Amino acid sequence: MKSAINLRHLRAFVAVARDSSFTRAAERLLLSQSALTVTVRQLEEHLGVALFNRTTRQVVLTVDGESLLIAAERIIGDFDHALAAVTETAKQRQGRVPIAVxxxxxxxxxxxxxxxxxxxxxxxxxxxxxxxxxxxxxxxxxxxxxxxxxxxxxxxxxxxxxxxxxxxxxxxxxxxxxxxxxxxxxxxxxxxxxxxxxxxxxxxxxxxxxxxxxxxxxxxxxxxxxxxxxxxxxxxxxxxxxxxxxxxxxxxxxxxxxxxxxxxxxxxxxxxxxxxxxxxxxxxxxxxxxxxxxxxxxxxxxxxxxx
Structure with missing residues (x-):
């Protein structure tokens, strides 16, 4: 049974892709390297493709990984932007609330x-x-x-x-x-x-x-x-x-x-x-x-x- 995929998997994938390293990405995400590895593997299993070529010296995106990176960054960016917009609107409403009486x-x-x-x-x-x-x-x-x-x-x-x-x-x-x-x-x-x-x-x-x-x-x-x-x-x-x-x-x-x-x-x-x-x-x-x-x-x- 395939694991459910969410933003956590996409954020983990993007971090590894940008750092070209599971070790550095795990440190930035405040995760253990083993937990990050499991998260990326779940994403690969769900998609049925390899996203990285792994060697002892480097981690490089595959062709499928490069395609996913573009979409993943857009999805994460849109989501973060939406959260920021809602938060800002909530702050403004909290500061001034009109009431009809x-x-x-x-x-x-x-x-x-x-x-x-x-x-x-x-x-x-x-x-x-x-x-x-x-x-x-x-x-x-x-x-x-x-x-x-x-x-x-x-x-x-x-x-x-x-x-x-x-x-x-x-x-x-x-x-x-x-x-x-x-x-x-x-x-x-x-x-x-x-x-x-x-x-x-x-x-x-x-x-x-x-x-x-x-x-x-x-x-x-x-x-x-x-x-x-x-x-x-x-x-x-x-x-x-x-x-x-x-x-x-x-x-x-x-x-x-x-x-x-x-x-x-x-x-x-x-x-x-x-x-x-x-x-x-x-x-x-x-x-x-x-x-x-x-x-x-x-x-x-x-x-x-x-x-």
Whole structure:
């Protein structure tokens, strides 16, 4: 039975051919001369030809050996070049890892997570690419980032969704709005769709609300749609209407003009996921960030929870 041939056999053959000596080649490869001799013999037996003419004074390539040397050096060179290229790419990825995240996650969750991660891994830099739900999915699909954070905008079969956390929707209105007079959760029955502005269909907010029967039933024709969350909050501040946002998108605690009241009967949640391409391994840097986020997000959600 012929021995399986691999790069070890080719490297041994090339070393002997270049040094014209089993002794010198064995020293360079850090092998015993007997082990090197066995390796070359296995290659010759597999090919069914003699690769060297051996005498007591010299080792010379045969015609078959000269033909193999050209191919063997090319194969080894291509392999070593490929390894070097992959290693260099891995180093670059480890140094800077872009992540696509929806704006509410970028502003509320990521700052403390990035700070904490950099304290542990100072050589891995996180680049945040905030986008709406549709954009996060597209960046992952297009290989612009290795993974992203959003709720499921569309269940693409090419993507894998790992549950991360959830936050609850609530009503956002001006502090002087009649809907802000009472404290505590807010019932769906009190929503006036003529005053309601919602986030546009490209966003994960829209997807979560459209999956809620109460929203579809009570708010079939809201006053309008807005693509950017910042614009939405500015419109509410200006007294143009009210909106529905998840807790991570609610106005900051220091916001004096707006209030946030959780929705009830029923409560509605946005389910955030880590999103990656299915059956594709993450780089070392991205894997460390992924694992850190999964471990730390529950604590950050608790700190950001509305009172």
């Amino acid at each position: 929806v704006p509410s996650v970028a502003t509320r969750l990521m700052p403390p997570l990035v700070r904490g991660f950099h304290e542990i891994y100072p050589d891995i830099r996180i680049t945040l690419r905030d986008d709406n739900g549709r954009g996060v999915h597209r960046q992952v699909l297009d290989h612009d980032v290795e993974f992203g954070i959003s709720n499921v905008w569309r269940p693409y079969p090419e993507l894998e969704f790992t549950p991360l956390t959830s936050d609850r929707f609530g009503l956002v209105c001006r502090r002087d709005d009649p809907l802000a007079r009472e404290e505590g959760p807010f019932n769906w029955a009190g929503i006036d769709q003529k005053r309601l502005f919602i986030m546009a269909s490209d966003t994960g907010f829209y997807t979560a609300l459209q999956n809620t029967p109460e929203f579809v039933e009570r708010c079939p024709t809201p006053a309008g749609e807005v693509l950017a969350m910042v614009t939405m909050l500015d419109m509410v501040r200006a007294g143009l209407g009210i909106t529905l946002l998840p807790e991570l998108a609610r106005p900051a605690a220091v916001e004096s003009e707006l209030v946030f009241r959780r929705l009830t009967n029923p409560a509605v949640h946005r389910h955030l996921c880590l999103i990656r391409r299915r059956n594709e391994a993450l780089s070392q840097g991205a894997r460390r960030i992924w694992d850190y986020i999964r471990a730390q997000v529950p604590r950050e959600i608790e700190l950001n929870a509305a009172p």
